[in-house]
Amino acid sequence: MFLGGCVSRWKAGNTVCSQAINEGMFKSKMAQQTRTQRQAAAKKGAATRKRQSASQSSGNTKAAARRTAKSARSSASSARTTSRNGALTAARRLSAERFRLEAVGRQAERVVLIPVGAALEARDRIAAIVRTYGDRELARKRLNRFERRGATALRRNRRTLERHAKDARNGVETRANGVQSRANGVVERIRSLA
Secondary structure (H helix, E strand, O other): OHHHHHHHHHHOOOHHHHHHHHOOOOOOOOOOOOHHHHHHHHHHHHHHHHHHHHHHHHHHHHHHHHHHHHHOOOOHHHHHHHHHHHHHHHHHHHHHHHHHHHHHHHHHHHHHHHHHHHHHHHHHHHHHHHHHHHOHHHHHHHHHHHHHHHHHHHHHHHHHHHHHHHHHHHHHHHHHHHHHHHHHHHHHHHHHHO
16 A cells, blocks of 8 residues: 555655655565676667667658658758758667677676686685695694584484484384284284184
């Protein structure tokens, strides 16, 4: 209900909703994007908008050219306007294509940067392991710490482990007793038949 009221008030120009939106009350649940992804998406969107603008401008230019040819073939002013619009349309198309190529370049750059970053992460982790276990004293301290953590975890979970072991033991004994009683019943039947 708050959202509906907010939208109707927001349309009326109330600043409370714009503050709520700016303060993050209506945060999107989309996944976070890297800087390169945002830039690529922005370039792609800009290229699309420029392409659409160029297409619309192209239609306007063609219409103006038709009107010019029909109504004022000798009008130098209309011809200059049409020429200028044509040049602007060509410039917009060129700019749109440049943006599209930049977006493609960003995507290609991501393809290169991701493996390089992963390799550097792996190198850093291997270097940390070598630093830790390359020195005997550090390695001994680290192993002692692991041992203490393991002992602490076992102490904490001893009761749980004992209870699980007891339950398992009782279950096995119950099943074994059931099998033994059935076997005794079969033996008794065999003796009674013989």
